[in-house]
Amino acid sequence: MSLPQFKLLRPRTVAEAVGYLARFASQSPPTSPGQDARADLRIIAGGTDLIPSMRQKLFEPEYVLEIRHIAELNGIREQGSGVEIGALTPLSTIEHSELLRRRYPVLTEAVSTVASPVIRNMGTIGGNICLDTRCLWYNQSLTWRKACGFCIKKDGDLCHVAPGGTKCWAAFSGDTPPALLCLNAEIEIAGPSGTRRISLGDFYTGAGDNYRKLQPNELLTRIFLPETSADYRGVYRKLRIRGSIDYPLAGVAVALRRSNGHIADAKVALTAVNPAPVLVKRATEMLAGKTLTETLAEAVGDLAAKTAKPLTTSALTPEYRREMIRVFAKRALLATND
Ligand SMILES: Cc1cc2nc3c(=O)[nH]c(=O)nc-3n(C[C@H](O)[C@H](O)[C@H](O)COP(=O)(O)OP(=O)(O)OC[C@H]3O[C@@H](n4cnc5c(N)ncnc54)[C@H](O)[C@@H]3O)c2cc1C
Ligand code: SF4
Numbered sequence: 247m248s249l250p251q252f253k254l255l256r257p258r259t260v261a262e263a264v265g266y267l268a269r270f271a272s273q274s275p276p277t278s279p280g281q282d283a284r285a286d287l288r289i290i291a292g293g294t295d296l297i298p299s300m301r302q303k304l305f306e307p308e309y310v311l312e313i314r315h316i317a318e319l320n321g322i323r324e325q326g327s328g329v330e331i332g333a334l335t336p337l338s339t340i341e342h343s344e345l346l347r348r349r350y351p352v353l354t355e356a357v358s359t360v361a362s363p364v365i366r367n368m369g370t371i372g373g374n375i376c377l378d379t380r381c382l383w384y385n386q387s388l389t390w391r392k393a394c395g396f397c398i399k400k401d402g403d404l405c406h407v408a409p410g411g412t413k414c415w416a417a418f419s420g421d422t423p424p425a426l427l428c429l430n431a432e433i434e435i436a437g438p439s440g441t442r443r444i445s446l447g448d449f450y451t452g453a454g455d456n457y458r459k460l461q462p463n464e465l466l467t468r469i470f471l472p473e474t475s476a477d478y479r480g481v482y483r484k485l486r487i488r489g490s491i492d493y494p495l496a497g498v499a500v501a502l503r504r505s506n507g508h509i510a511d512a513k514v515a516l517t518a519v520n521p522a523p524v525l526v527k528r529a530t531e532m533l534a535g536k537t538l539t540e541t542l543a544e545a546v547g548d549l550a551a552k553t554a555k556p557l558t559t560s561a562l563t564p565e566y567r568r569e570m571i572r573v574f575a576k577r578a579l580l581a582t583n584d
Pocket of ligand 1: 288289290291292293294295296297298313333334337359360361362365368369370371372373374375376377378419420421422460464465466467491492493494
């Protein structure tokens with residue numbers, strides 16, 4: 247499958263990138279005389295997800311904004327008592343960071359399960375957070391999609407997964423966002439009017455087609471891990487077809503802190519079973535102040551399974567994926583006892 251033709255833009259600074267976005271991103275209303283409102287643009291970081299999608303003609307942008315040379319967005323820094331991670335930091339750098347392994351182990355666990363070592367060298371944390379949602383009917387070649395009929399997410403007006411509905415249920419399938427949700431991570435977004443900082447939980451819409459709250463003229467620049475989430479026990483469990491490389495088909499992250507043998511605070515988050523990564527909200531209150539027993543872990547597993555809404559968007563059945571959420575949530579919690 248060949249790549250469509252495009253023009254490559256290579257900013258070296260965030261300011262330059264924002265300038266290109268203001269000028270060439272399609273849906274942003276023209277704000278300056280030189281702006282071309284018709285042009286379409288996609289941001290590329292490591293390209294490990296975008297390039298295959300462009301080959302499948304899911305995106306045929308006129309411009310590709312290659313941000314990987316923006317040095318200021320690459321690296322892990324202690325900031326106050328928390329940690330700042332540049333959006334262009336490769337996943338392998340995060341995987342091998344001693345600081346993160348010691349202070350935020352759930353992130354280290356999750357990142358080390360992404361794809362394969364080679365892909366983790368290329369792929370970035372920003373790309374993982376912004377990852378497109380996935381579906382059997384969508385991540386296919388143009389010929390395949392044309393033969394089976396287009397759908398709401400791309401070029402069509404119906405959903406093969408939930409016929410009769412108007413919503414796209416494509417699953418968010420990044421491994422690091424559930425870990426970041428457990429850590430109360432915030433993200434910085436840069437755009438024409440400066441930067442804004444929001445909680446990662448507020449970044450996703452919960453719709454499979456328009457899945458993130460990012461304007462076409464904005465980019466993700468930094469991730470912040472607060473001091474208050476440091477030093478929790480962290481565990482990540484993931485279901486995939488090929489253990490060596492695949493996207494998650496269900497994933498559970500757990501971050502838990504004890505005090506005097508009791509749970510002082512705990513968070514449980516899921517990926518790959520909803521159009522957004524989600525926190526299992528009542529899990530925190532269910533676990534607070536208790537001693538972790540098999541029965542309690544099982545009850546949280548039941549709650550996690552209820553939070554998961556998998557549909558037939560992948561090769562494994564929704565029933566199996568939901569059941570594995572239940573099993574993984576219980577196992578991940580019990581693993582914090584080790
Ligand atoms: C064989 C294979 C297996 C994979 N397995 C996994 C897996 O197990 N788990 C997993 O999580 N992922 C997996 N991936 C997907 C991918 O490798 C990772 O998610 C990676 O982190 C994506 O980062 P990237 O920098 O390569 O993103 P890109 O491909 O460059 O971009 C991905 C998306 O994010 C947008 N984007 C990137 N950076 C920014 C930014 N700073 N601001 C705004 N938008 C941005 C792009 O426009 C694009 O829409 C797999 C990919 C392949 C090819
Ligand atoms: S969930 Fe439905 S609309 Fe969304 S990609 Fe799959 S088939 Fe298309």
